[in-house]
Amino acid sequence: MRHKVFWTLVVEGLKQKGHAFTTVQCSTKMDTLKRAYKKVKDHNSQTGNDKKTCEHFEILDEMFSKKPWIKPLSQAGSNLPMDDFDENEKEKSKSRRTNSVNQEKSEFMRQTLENQRLRAEATAEYRKHKLEILKDLSSKFNC
Numbered sequence: 001m002r003h004k005v006f007w008t009l010v011v012e013g014l015k016q017k018g019h020a021f022t023t024v025q026c027s028t029k030m031d032t033l034k035r036a037y038k039k040v041k042d043h044n045s046q047t048g049n050d051k052k053t054c055e056h057f058e059i060l061d062e063m064f065s066k067k068p069w070i071k072p073l074s075q076a077g078s079n080l081p082m083d084d085f086d087e088n089e090k091e092k093s094k095s096r097r098t099n100s101v102n103q104e105k106s107e108f109m110r111q112t113l114e115n116q117r118l119r120a121e122a123t124a125e126y127r128k129h130k131l132e133i134l135k136d137l138s139s140k141f142n143c
Contacts, residue, residue, distance in 0.1 A: 003027065033060060041070055 007023035014021055037060040040052050054060075064070050 034064070037061070037064060038070060 004023065007027050010026050011021055011023050014026075033054075033056060036054040037057065040054045040057060041061075043049055043052050
């Protein structure tokens with residue numbers, strides 16, 4: 001959905017509840033709340049700072065805490081705290097474990113299919129041998 005369409009729907013909903021705002025006012029208010037939220041998150045993430053909050057912080061935190069513009073997927077720099085590094089390492093470790101599990105599943109399936117193939121070959125060989133014996137017996141009795 002385009003931003004303009006979204007904000008038009010928001011304005012229509014607000015009008016039904018008796019509020020008179022424009023789409024520009026609504027989008028500007030949301031942008032202002034986002035900036036304030038990010039500023040508070042950045043401030044609170046630095047050690048030694050006192051904790052701050054902003055208007056509707058809990059709601060904004062619920063909506064945006066996992067967004068990349070709040071918590072980047074990766075960071076580069078020599079002045080980063082080791083906590084961020086450890087968190088990235090935990091995610092990489094989890095990814096490695098997932099890959100390892102997937103490899104084990106793949107190997108298990110390969111072995112299972114190989115065992116099925118070997119059993120099918122053994123069964124075919126047994127039936128072939130049995131058929132030869134039956135043909136031999138049949139030829140001896142038909143003399």
